[in-house]
Amino acid sequence: MASEQDKLLNDITEKEYEFGFTSEIEAEDIGKGLNEDIVRIISAKKNEPEWLLEYRLDAYRKWVNMKTPEWAHLKLPKIDYQDIIYYSAPKRKAQYESLDEVDPELLETFEKLGIPLQEQKQLAGVAVDAVLDSVSVKTTYKETLAEMGVIFCSFSEAVQEHPDLVKKYLGSVVPTNDNYFAALNSAVFSDGSFVYIPKGVRCPMELSTYFRINAMNTGQFERTLVIADDDSYVSYLEGCTAPMRDENQLHAAIVELIAMDNAEIKYSTVQNWYPGNKKGEGGIYNFVTKRGFCKGEGSKISWTQVETGSAITWKYPSTILKGDNSISEFYSVAVTNNYQQADTGTKMIHLGKNTKSTIISKGISAGKSHNSYRGLVRVGKRAENARNFSQCDSLLLGDTCGAHTFPYIDVKNNSAVVEHEATTSKISEDQIFYCNQRGLDTEAAIGLIVNGYAKEVLNKLPMEFAVEAQKLLAITLEGSVG
Amino acid sequence: MDTITQTLEQAYLSRYNDNAELINASCGATMNSHREAAREKFEALGIPTKALEDFLYTDMQPFFNHDYHIDFKRTPEKTDLYQVFKCDVPNLNSHLVFTVNGWFYEKNLLKQGLPEGVIIESLAEASKNHPELFEKYYNQQAKESEDGTVHLNTLLAQDGLFIYVPKNVVVEQPIQIINILNSQDELMSNQRGLFIIEENAQAKVLVCDHTETHNHYVSNHVREIFAAESAVFDYYLIENQHNRVKQIISTFIDQEAKSNVLGNIITLHNGVTRNNSYVKLSGEHAEAHLYGMALTDKDQHIDNFSFIDHAVKNCTSTELFKYVLDDNSVGAFRGRILVREGATKTMAYQTNRNILMTNDAKMYTKPQLEIYNDDVKCSHGATTGQIDEDALFYLRARGISESEARILLMFAFCDDVLENIRLESLRERIKELVEKRFRGELSKCAGCAICN
Numbered sequence: 001m002a003s004e005q006d007k008l009l010n011d012i013t014e015k016e017y018e019f020g021f022t023s024e025i026e027a028e029d030i031g032k033g034l035n036e037d038i039v040r041i042i043s044a045k046k047n048e049p050e051w052l053l054e055y056r057l058d059a060y061r062k063w064v065n066m067k068t069p070e071w072a073h074l075k076l077p078k079i080d081y082q083d084i085i086y087y088s089a090p091k092r093k094a095q096y097e098s099l100d101e102v103d104p105e106l107l108e109t110f111e112k113l114g115i116p117l118q119e120q121k122q123l124a125g126v127a128v129d130a131v132l133d134s135v136s137v138k139t140t141y142k143e144t145l146a147e148m149g150v151i152f153c154s155f156s157e158a159v160q161e162h163p164d165l166v167k168k169y170l171g172s173v174v175p176t177n178d179n180y181f182a183a184l185n186s187a188v189f190s191d192g193s194f195v196y197i198p199k200g201v202r203c204p205m206e207l208s209t210y211f212r213i214n215a216m217n218t219g220q221f222e223r224t225l226v227i228a229d230d231d232s233y234v235s236y237l238e239g240c241t242a243p244m245r246d247e248n249q250l251h252a253a254i255v256e257l258i259a260m261d262n263a264e265i266k267y268s269t270v271q272n273w274y275p276g277n278k279k280g281e282g283g284i285y286n287f288v289t290k291r292g293f294c295k296g297e298g299s300k301i302s303w304t305q306v307e308t309g310s311a312i313t314w315k316y317p318s319t320i321l322k323g324d325n326s327i328s329e330f331y332s333v334a335v336t337n338n339y340q341q342a343d344t345g346t347k348m349i350h351l352g353k354n355t356k357s358t359i360i361s362k363g364i365s366a367g368k369s370h371n372s373y374r375g376l377v378r379v380g381k382r383a384e385n386a387r388n389f390s391q392c393d394s395l396l397l398g399d400t401c402g403a404h405t406f407p408y409i410d411v412k413n414n415s416a417v418v419e420h421e422a423t424t425s426k427i428s429e430d431q432i433f434y435c436n437q438r439g440l441d442t443e444a445a446i447g448l449i450v451n452g453y454a455k456e457v458l459n460k461l462p463m464e465f466a467v468e469a470q471k472l473l474a475i476t477l478e479g480s481v482g
Numbered sequence: 483m484d485t486i487t488q489t490l491e492q493a494y495l496s497r498y499n500d501n502a503e504l505i506n507a508s509c510g511a512t513m514n515s516h517r518e519a520a521r522e523k524f525e526a527l528g529i530p531t532k533a534l535e536d537f538l539y540t541d542m543q544p545f546f547n548h549d550y551h552i553d554f555k556r557t558p559e560k561t562d563l564y565q566v567f568k569c570d571v572p573n574l575n576s577h578l579v580f581t582v583n584g585w586f587y588e589k590n591l592l593k594q595g596l597p598e599g600v601i602i603e604s605l606a607e608a609s610k611n612h613p614e615l616f617e618k619y620y621n622q623q624a625k626e627s628e629d630g631t632v633h634l635n636t637l638l639a640q641d642g643l644f645i646y647v648p649k650n651v652v653v654e655q656p657i658q659i660i661n662i663l664n665s666q667d668e669l670m671s672n673q674r675g676l677f678i679i680e681e682n683a684q685a686k687v688l689v690c691d692h693t694e695t696h697n698h699y700v701s702n703h704v705r706e707i708f709a710a711e712s713a714v715f716d717y718y719l720i721e722n723q724h725n726r727v728k729q730i731i732s733t734f735i736d737q738e739a740k741s742n743v744l745g746n747i748i749t750l751h752n753g754v755t756r757n758n759s760y761v762k763l764s765g766e767h768a769e770a771h772l773y774g775m776a777l778t779d780k781d782q783h784i785d786n787f788s789f790i791d792h793a794v795k796n797c798t799s800t801e802l803f804k805y806v807l808d809d810n811s812v813g814a815f816r817g818r819i820l821v822r823e824g825a826t827k828t829m830a831y832q833t834n835r836n837i838l839m840t841n842d843a844k845m846y847t848k849p850q851l852e853i854y855n856d857d858v859k860c861s862h863g864a865t866t867g868q869i870d871e872d873a874l875f876y877l878r879a880r881g882i883s884e885s886e887a888r889i890l891l892m893f894a895f896c897d898d899v900l901e902n903i904r905l906e907s908l909r910e911r912i913k914e915l916v917e918k919r920f921r922g923e924l925s926k927c928a929g930c931a932i933c934n
Contacts, residue, residue: 071535073852381841396856399826409847411866414838420864422849426856 059186158194192223228263261296280339283311294326318347336369510609520636527630539814550670576658608644675705739765778811
C-alpha cells in the first residue's frame, strides 16, 4: 500500500496549475523602479488630493529606512525593488454602463476563472468589484447597495467621492511604519476596495472582489478598507487567482477592518495565486498585512482563509479586541505543495474586558514544501475575563515536506483563560484501512480524509466560496483523487 | 547600544587575558585547548539580549553588566561542610558531594560506597587524570551552541564536577550535589560539569543549589551529559536560591541508542533563572523526558528553554512544565522540538500549563514544533488560567478553608510533575518541600543546617 500511496502523492504533486494563462489586455505602465518621483506620479495619475500624496511620501521615506523582515521561517530570495513596475492600468479605461461594453477578452478571463459576471449578477446576488491589475474595471450592484447607504467602490473612487471617510480611517489600523511591506504598500498602493456600512444596516449580499495580477512584472499593491458602523453587518469575500508566470511577482497588500459597536465583519479569502512550477521556479510572493480593529463594544471580526497558492506566503490576519465583549475568530486552511513556503497565522490582541477569540488553523504540506503556523495571543493587563482557544493542526503528506508551529502566548491578566493545542501527524493507516474496508480505494480515501480534515474551516466560508475552495483543495492536493 | 555591548564583552575578555595563566594552570591541556575557539565564539555572539528570538523574554545583558568578583584562585572553605550540612531526605542515602563557588570542595569524601570504576571528582583534576575522556567528550556538545554565555563558560571555567560511570555499572544511591555560593563579595561563578554514563550503566543525580550570603551572584553554569547505549540517567535540579541570584544553567544531553534520560527541574525560590536544556537524541529508540515546575512570587523571573533534537528515527520525547506565578513574578517557557528528515516514527509530546495568581504576574509561552518528516506523532499544548472555581467551591462546601483549598489545588496541579521522580524516597521528600513552599514555610531546605 505504501507504494500506492507514493504513486498517489506523486500524481498529486505533479498536478499542474490549472489557471495558468495570460489574458492579453493592453496595459499602461510607468516603467520600473521606485523613488519619490514615482510615488508622485502614481498619486498624480490617480488625481489624488494633497494629503494622500503626503501620506504616501511619508510612508516611502519610512520604507527607505526599513529592512526586510527575516524572522519568518522562510527562505526569502533577494527582491530587487527597483526592478518592479509600481503602476499598471488597463489602457481602455472606459466607464462601462453595461457588460456589453466590457472588453470581451476580459470577460473570457473571468469565465475561465469561473466568475460568470452576468450570471452572478442575476443568480448569486453577489456584487463583484473585479480588480484587474489594480484599477477597478467594473462594479456591479452598486445601485442596490447605494439605496441602503452602503458604499462599495474601488479605493480610488472612494478617495474622490468620500475623502473624509478615507482620510479618517486610512492607516488607522495598519500605520505606515507597521512593517516593511506595509510601508511599501502605503507608499505605492494602486487601488483596492472600499466598503462602508452605515449604522444599523445589514448588507443584503456578500460583497466580493476578485484580484488578479495580470501584466508582466507588475507588483500588485492592493488596499482594502472596510468600515462597519454601529449595529451593522457585512460579509466580504476576497478571491485571488493569477496567471502562470516565469518570474516571481511581488504582492504586498493591506487590509484594514474597523468594527464599531455591535458591528460584525466577516472576511473570507480564497488565495490561489500561481505557486511556481514543480521545480520551485516562479510564483507569487504574497506579503500581506491584514488587521481588524474591534473598536466598539460587542463588535465581531471573523477571518476565514483558504491559502492554496503563492510561492511564498507571509500573512497574519490579526484582530485587536479593544471594545468590551468583542469577539474574533480565525479559521485557516493553508496548503503547500512542491517548493511552496507558507508562514501564516494570526494575532489576537485582547485589550477590552470579556473579549473572546478562537483560532482554528489547519496546515497541509506535501512535496518539498514548508508550512508554518505563527500566532500570537496576547492578553493585556486590563483585559478581564479574556478567553482564547487555539488549535493548530498539521497534516504531512510525504516525507520531504515540513510542518512547523510557532505559537506565542503572552498573558498579563490572571482572569484570562488561554488554551492552545497543536498536533502534527500524517494520515493514519488505520483511517485509510477503514475506508478501504468500506469499498473506497486509497485514492478516494485520502481525498475524503483531507477534505474532512479541512471541513471545520471550509464550513465557515460563505456558500459561494465553499464550493470553489473545495475545488481548489482538490486541484492543489488531490490530483485525480475523487 | 553597540558601545555598551562592546565594553561588556570586552570587559570579560580582558578579565580572561589578565588571569589566563592562573586559569590555564589549574586545568588539563584538553580543557585549555578549547578556550581559544570559545573566545572567538564569545566575541562573535556576545551576551544575549532580547533582540535574539531565544532570549525574547529574558535579557541577559543587565545581569552580566556588573563588576563581579571571580574566584580565579580557589578560596579554601573553612567550615567542614559535612559537619554543618545534613540533608534530611528520609531514607535517602546519597553520595554527597559539594562545590563551593564553582570549585570542587577539597574535602569531599567520595570513595566510600561507590561501585568500582565510578569516578566522581574535581573537573580540573579529571582533566589532568583522564585526558582520553576529555579528548572525546569535553565541550563536544557545547561548542556548537549559539548562546554566548556557554562560550564564556568554556573560556573561564576552571573547575566543577566530573562523573564517570563505567559500562554495566549501576550506582544505586543517588549522587547528591550541593552547589554552594558563599562569598563576601558580589560573585560570578563559572561552573562546569561533565557527566559520562557508559553503555548499560545507570545513575541518578540530585542537584541542590544554595546561596549563603545575601550578595548579588551570577552563576553561569554549563553541564554536558553523555548517555551511551542503553544507559539510564536521571537528574533532578532543585533550585532554591534567594532573590539576588541570577542563574543561567545550560545542560547539554547527548543520547545514544536505547538510552533513557529524565530531567526534572524544580524551581522553588530564585531571583532570575534561565534553564537551557538541549537534548540530542542521536541513537534509535532513545527516550528523553523533561519535566519542570516553578513556583514564583515577588519579582522573581523564571525562563525555561528546551530544545529537543530528534536526529534519528524511533525516538520518544515528552515534556511537561507547570508554573504557578504569584505577585509580580514573570514566567517564560519556550520549548522547541526539531524532527529532522529521516527521523521517522518519532513521538514528541509537549505540555505547558500555568496558573496566574495575581493580575501582575505575567506568563509568556512559546512552544515550537519544526517537523521535516511525515511519519511522526507530535503534539503540544499550552494553557494559562487560574484555579478552577468549581473545584474550589467543592472543597469549600466540604468545610475546607479557602486558603487550605487553594494550597491543595495548587499542590495537585504540580503533582503531575513530581510524580515523575523515579526514586520514591526522593519523590516524597520533594513533595514535602513543595508543600512547605506553598504554605510559605520554606525559605531554604529545612534541615539543611548550612542555611539556618
